[in-house]
Amino acid sequence: MELVCPAGTPAALRAAVDAGAHCIYCGFADETNARNFPGLNFSRSELAEGVGYAHARGAKVLVAINTFPTAGKESLWHSAVADAETAGADAVILADLGLLAHTAQRHPDLRRHLSVQAAAANPDAINFYAQAFDVRRVVLPRVLSVEEIAAINREIDVETEVFVFGGLCVMAEGRCSLSSYATGRSPNMNGVCSPPEHVDYATEGSDSVARLGGFTIHRTPKGGVAPYPTLCKGCFTSGDKTGHVFEDAVSLDASKLVPRLAKTGVTALKIEGRQRSRAYVAQIVRAFRAVTDALADGRDPPALALARLSEGQAATTGAYAKTWR
């Protein structure tokens, strides 16, 4: 199986390639990609150099252009697609209907992957994108169980890619406006969720408080770590219940499910984390490469000890286990 690994910087791209990534995904330093964070992402020349580095070592580079173009400013997204092709990218990862149509028409030879931000969660949706825009691979949303993924693969004839590690959206991706409701900036429009410029950490009395857009997301006794205030991982009150209404401060670790996922016919395993450092990328990629190599050789994959790298230092298998819902 193919290992698709994140790179937020050229250094992380090289780290991922050196650690054994089959495929690297990255984006341009603007609102065209869904990890539009300060100090992150690639210029045009950095992308071309990164593609050169990866190709020389047998790895591929995918460029995520997976936000929804702003009305009146579509040319920024159109030039991102053109520039990705010029840089030698092996595919672009797209979510927006209009951008898919544009790319299929103007760049027919550029391989198109459907981003998780398009939330294609069933065979009808996938077949629709495949037929309309000749999409070759679909990144499946994180709302599906292993059994559902197997069923989907039986009804489609494009490749599928699933997330196995990293940050976990509990909502259907690309269909969530929680962040903009609190801050005005959203994954779909701006490529950011719970953006750092709206984050406020404060010490109040004996508590550490993390707020997003003025809304309290976490309050922990001082000395404890107030997690990054990602909205859907926050602690809230509803009636007589106080707690993590949507999801605990955990991230996805499906490393143990890789053999089962392989049997469902999944083509590629995706690691989340373009906002993380090159150290993180190298450690995770090495660990998962050991798993895919073992599977390819018919050996039992090694158990991975990755919890400390996770947000909240706790992990879940998310929707892959049906009980999660």
Place this chain on the structure above:
Amino acid sequence: MPEPIGNVTIPRLFTAPMHILPLWPVSIALSRLARNLLRTHPEILRRIDKYQNHHFELDITDLPFVLRLDPARAQLRAFRRGAAPASDARIAGSFAAFLAMLHGAEDGDTLYFSGALQIEGDTSAVLALRNALDDAELDLGAEIANALPFLAAPLRQSLAPLERLTGLHLTRADTTPEVY
């Protein structure tokens, strides 16, 4: 199991004399280091982008002074703890944590999640700085040797044994060849 990075501290043998030394020579040396570093790695300022004019307080908790970074002016100065002018953002943690992050041995978010690093103030600015330094693949020993040549020879001889002795990540962890 190696010691968790948050628990590794600089031996007091090294830090004790710093309490009584004047800080101005330290500031001069540090600013020279910063100037040299930003000149040889122009991509750092490009990545810091609109946060160039922000001031960052780097509170290395096992040193007797704090550092204040002003990227736009390439200044890195030392202040007695509590005597530094206000900054836009503050990052606090042990020398070991800072070094591990800078040298690509540990992930900044991981250190933050485990409580080994603390952040206050403008979170965006901190992210920009962190990402810029991560991409620069710095080796502090090499940078010091570059900026302050009189330290090159002693550094060359002492870093490896010191690394073993202290458990600090004194050199770059990854060895990505600089081929392009």
Place this chain on the structure above:
Amino acid sequence: MDLTVAPNPFFWRADAVRGFYAALADAPVARVVLGELVCSKRLPFWQEEIPQAVEFLQAGGKQVALTSLALITLKRERKLTADLLDLGLPVEVNDLSALHHIPQGVPFWVGPLVNVYNEGTLRWLARRGGTRICLPPELPMASVAVLAKVAQAEGVALEVWGHGRLPLAISGRCYHARLHERAKDSCQFVCEQDPDGRDVDTLEGQRFLSVNGVQTLSQAYACMADHAAELRDMGVSALRLQPQSVGFEGVCKAYSRLLASELTPAALLENLRLAHADMQFCDGFGRGAAGASWQGRAATA
């Protein structure tokens, strides 16, 4: 400019549904979208009401469309979606996979849960057969203005979210079941206890969100009263009003009178508060600000 009633996202008992649509037949709205939007498990409890509701509404002169589910994953749900066409009414697509079942050339509507953010997407949907599109609520006015021009050129009627708790997210996980410490598959339909959603506040008591099964809504009610005139001038042809369990007839009347210039935005708010004294409002998305914020001119009037 006229009014469209959104599909009711909440789980109401069959008799409540019957009463609601019977009353709506006489309301001053041009069209109604109905059907189950949020959770297919609810449908057996009230689907028998749909034919009669359609009949009532059509007799009252309303245009009627049927919505798809917002998130289609199960085989049963795909079949349900394919069957929507059999009823001979326009289908409102709220999950793009519904398009797979709509033959080229058959007209359809597009709901606010489909990501129509730009000209390219709007044009593509129009050429595929989309005749009426309600834009996602998070779009700022600047985007609406651009899209309204394209919609006019393409002969598409454009709608904007006008009133009601904003649909902010949809998930595979049921938050109602989670709050009751139940698995989704044995939820015992606890979402029925909250006919307008279950409120979620911050630890400091700030009113924030509202959960409705697998859907997350804003706790504040969006109110575009202040922007109605501007939207009309842009070429937006309808405001969309979302059902609520109390006082919805009043909501329809108030917005209808606003569009007829018989009511100022300030008077409309007063009207809305008659039925809901503590109703909290928001209109930030239109201004490109936090969606939760409220700076309507009427707020200070």
